[in-house]
Amino acid sequence: MAAKPPTTIQRRIVVAAGICVLAFTFVGIRLVDLALLKGRQTGPASVAENAAVVRADIVDRNGRLLARDLPVFDLYAQPADFWDKTGAARGLARVAGVSEARLARAFAGKHRYVLVAKQITPVTRDNVMRLGLPGLEFQPSTKRFYPEGDARQVIGMTQAVSGGRGIAGIEKGLNAQLAAGKPAQLSLDMRIQYALLHSLEATQAKYNAKAAGGIVLNVNTGEILAMASLQDPKRAGYDPTRNIMAANDYELGSVFKVLAFALALQDHTITFDTMFPVGPGFKIGKFTIHDAERMPAVMAAKDILAESSNAGTAQIALRSGPERQKQWLQNLGLLQATHTEIPERARPLYPTNWGQVETATIGFGHGISVTPLAFVSAVAAVVNGGRRIQPTFLKQDGDRRGAQILSPETSLKMRELLRYVVTNGTGKNADVPGYDVGGKTGSAEKNDHGRYIAHKLLTSFCAVFPVDNPRYLVFVMLDEPHGESAVMALAGHTAAPLAGDVIAHIAPMLEMPKTAAAVPIPGKGNS
Amino acid sequence: MIARVLNFFFVGLAALSCLALYRVSENTRVANMELTSINHQIAQEKSTMNVMQAEWQRVANPGRIQKLAQAYLGMNDAPVMELSSFETLPRRGENPMDANPVQNASVTMPATANTNLHLVVARN
Numbered sequence: 238m239a240a241k242p243p244t245t246i247q248r249r250i251v252v253a254a255g256i257c258v259l260a261f262t263f264v265g266i267r268l269v270d271l272a273l274l275k276g277r278q279t280g281p282a283s284v285a286e287n288a289a290v291v292r293a294d295i296v297d298r299n300g301r302l303l304a305r306d307l308p309v310f311d312l313y314a315q316p317a318d319f320w321d322k323t324g325a326a327r328g329l330a331r332v333a334g335v336s337e338a339r340l341a342r343a344f345a346g347k348h349r350y351v352l353v354a355k356q357i358t359p360v361t362r363d364n365v366m367r368l369g370l371p372g373l374e375f376q377p378s379t380k381r382f383y384p385e386g387d388a389r390q391v392i393g394m395t396q397a398v399s400g401g402r403g404i405a406g407i408e409k410g411l412n413a414q415l416a417a418g419k420p421a422q423l424s425l426d427m428r429i430q431y432a433l434l435h436s437l438e439a440t441q442a443k444y445n446a447k448a449a450g451g452i453v454l455n456v457n458t459g460e461i462l463a464m465a466s467l468q469d470p471k472r473a474g475y476d477p478t479r480n481i482m483a484a485n486d487y488e489l490g491s492v493f494k495v496l497a498f499a500l501a502l503q504d505h506t507i508t509f510d511t512m513f514p515v516g517p518g519f520k521i522g523k524f525t526i527h528d529a530e531r532m533p534a535v536m537a538a539k540d541i542l543a544e545s546s547n548a549g550t551a552q553i554a555l556r557s558g559p560e561r562q563k564q565w566l567q568n569l570g571l572l573q574a575t576h577t578e579i580p581e582r583a584r585p586l587y588p589t590n591w592g593q594v595e596t597a598t599i600g601f602g603h604g605i606s607v608t609p610l611a612f613v614s615a616v617a618a619v620v621n622g623g624r625r626i627q628p629t630f631l632k633q634d635g636d637r638r639g640a641q642i643l644s645p646e647t648s649l650k651m652r653e654l655l656r657y658v659v660t661n662g663t664g665k666n667a668d669v670p671g672y673d674v675g676g677k678t679g680s681a682e683k684n685d686h687g688r689y690i691a692h693k694l695l696t697s698f699c700a701v702f703p704v705d706n707p708r709y710l711v712f713v714m715l716d717e718p719h720g721e722s723a724v725m726a727l728a729g730h731t732a733a734p735l736a737g738d739v740i741a742h743i744a745p746m747l748e749m750p751k752t753a754a755a756v757p758i759p760g761k762g763n764s
Numbered sequence: 765m766i767a768r769v770l771n772f773f774f775v776g777l778a779a780l781s782c783l784a785l786y787r788v789s790e791n792t793r794v795a796n797m798e799l800t801s802i803n804h805q806i807a808q809e810k811s812t813m814n815v816m817q818a819e820w821q822r823v824a825n826p827g828r829i830q831k832l833a834q835a836y837l838g839m840n841d842a843p844v845m846e847l848s849s850f851e852t853l854p855r856r857g858e859n860p861m862d863a864n865p866v867q868n869a870s871v872t873m874p875a876t877a878n879t880n881l882h883l884v885v886a887r888n
Contacts, residue, residue, distance in 0.1 A: 246767055247767055250767050250770055250771065253774070254770070254774055257774055257777075257778065261781060264781075264785070268788075301821065302817055302818060302821040305814060305817075305818050307814060307815055307818060308811055308814075308815070358815075359811075359812075359815065382818050384818050384819075384821035384822040384825070385821065385822070385825050387825070387826075387827070427826070428826060431825075431826035431827060432826075435827070435830075
């Protein structure tokens with residue numbers, strides 16, 4: 238018996254059932270899609286989309302907060318809503334810390350909206366709300382907050398407006414990264430920064446110096462652990478935001494002799510015991526180079542550095558010659574501006590005509606002006622085994638030494654010489670028991686309109702420790718320190734003890750073990 | 765007859781599905797509101813934590829701590845020579861004072877408001 242064909246109603250029911258099944262299948266698929274697949278992503282993604290990108294934090298190498306955007310509010314008022322405008326002005330002025338007279342005048346005027354205060358904190362906002370005044374509006378914004386001012390010249394600042402771009406220091410140099418919400422971890426260690434700043438402040442006050450500055454640098458990574466610039470607020474041109482260690486050029490004087498000796502030892506033009514006539518001064522062309530203090534008639538090279546003889550160093554520099562000296566300083570990066578993450582930098586100043594006289598004076602640090610940051614980068618390369626480093630304000634991992642520009646043997650000899658300066662020479666006051674400090678003093682007469690002024694000194698000390706395997710370099714500088722006498726204002730009595738004080742404070746923080754192994758020091762009469 | 769039963773069945777199924785969907789939709793809406801509220805709370809808490817972290821950083825500044833320590837604890841800026849390492853401490857079982865036994869020890873508190881502790885160890 239043949240099957241009965243479906244009736245019209247049956248066909249319609251089947252079609253309707255099919256549509257229902259399709260519809261529910263679609264709904265089911267969509268539910269699975271939302272619940273299991275997209276649904277899991279929707280929550281956090283939507284939150285992230287809603288959250289406005291704020292300028293990212295800046296932290297030090299230990300995660301200590303250095304800069305952060307905090308929520309603040311701009312407070313506006315509609316005076317028409319106040320039933321007692323005088324009372325409202327008084328209350329708002331008291332809570333928001335603004336002028337009552339200004340508010341009273343503004344409330345009495347015809348303006349519909351009056352700006353009461355900009356960038357009030359959430360706590361102040363709560364206090365304002367407790368006044369119970371009608372007609373107040375809080376416009377949310379952000380303010381860049383710097384919890385510590387110890388490294389203000391490095392960190393810099395942003396424009397005062399909400400979401401403002403960086404205008405100085407790291408804030409400017411890393412503006413794109415920070416504005417994109419990516420935090421920056423600096424190489425600075427705020428414990429070291431404080432110790433450096435504290436010692437600088439005390440020494441600047443002690444010697445009534447015009448300015449003071451310091452740098453602590455890791456010689457193997459180029460990381461700058463601390464950098465401080467201090468100026469005397471009573472002097473003309475005072476600018477507390479200026480980073481004099483990165484943006485100012487200085488004729489650093491005798492501390493520069495380290496570079497002349499490194500080149501001479503590298504080229505084997507001298508040994509520790511090569512003798513030079515020093516006593517009566519050194520005549521070159523129509524000039525005679527004298528020493529600030531009386532020197533023996535003849536001195537060994539190592540004693541020329543230890544006693545910081547200009548006449549002796551000039552002769553050593555001349556053995557290298559102008560071309561070689563210029564090439565050497567070029568290799569050390571001293572003839573171009575030093576680029577780091579901060580925009581503050583300065584081009585070095587050096588003679589266009591680099592002749593014999595210039596070679597002699599540059600040997601002992603006159604006739605060339607560089608930034609202290611550029612100088613410490615060069616010295617780091619001399620003592621770290623002879624490899625160039627790139628100074629950086631960002632935290633780094635591992636050894637970042639670059640191209641070899643000095644042999645490891647010469648680097649070792651230089652470390653021995655620097656230790657000799659501290660044990661037997663002008664750097665005695667920089668020594669710290671337990672840490673073998675090596676270093677060099679610099680007492681440069683300042684140049685005032687082409688004339689060197691004897692009583693205006695720029696004293697500095699460049700120290701490395703521990704000298705057998707240097708890890709850190711400490712450079713300190715005092716601008717016009719005033720000692721009890723002219724001699725007491727020299728670097729050996731001002732900058733050297735300052736460097737020692739800094740090392741004594743920071744070495745335990747840097748977990749530096751006290752050195753047990755003796756460092757071979759070239760004693761008198763041997764090399 | 766079968767068609768009528770099927771009709772009722774599917775209409776009933778559709779009605780139940782509507783109710784179920786409405787319930788799910790309502791639960792989702794409520795959950796979404798709770799989520800928004802919780803997210804708002806989290807954002808507020810984070811904002812408060814950000815402010816407190818910044819405030820903590822300000823009050824824990826080494827300079828401020830040093831001033832407070834000097835003013836209220838009588839502490840000094842100790843040079844490194846006064847610090848020591850763990851290696852120099854006596855190990856367990858070792859006589860800490862060479863071969864000489866400690867006879868007595870006392871802690872004296874100065875009569876003034878200064879809270880410095882002076883540990884006096886007398887030896888043979």
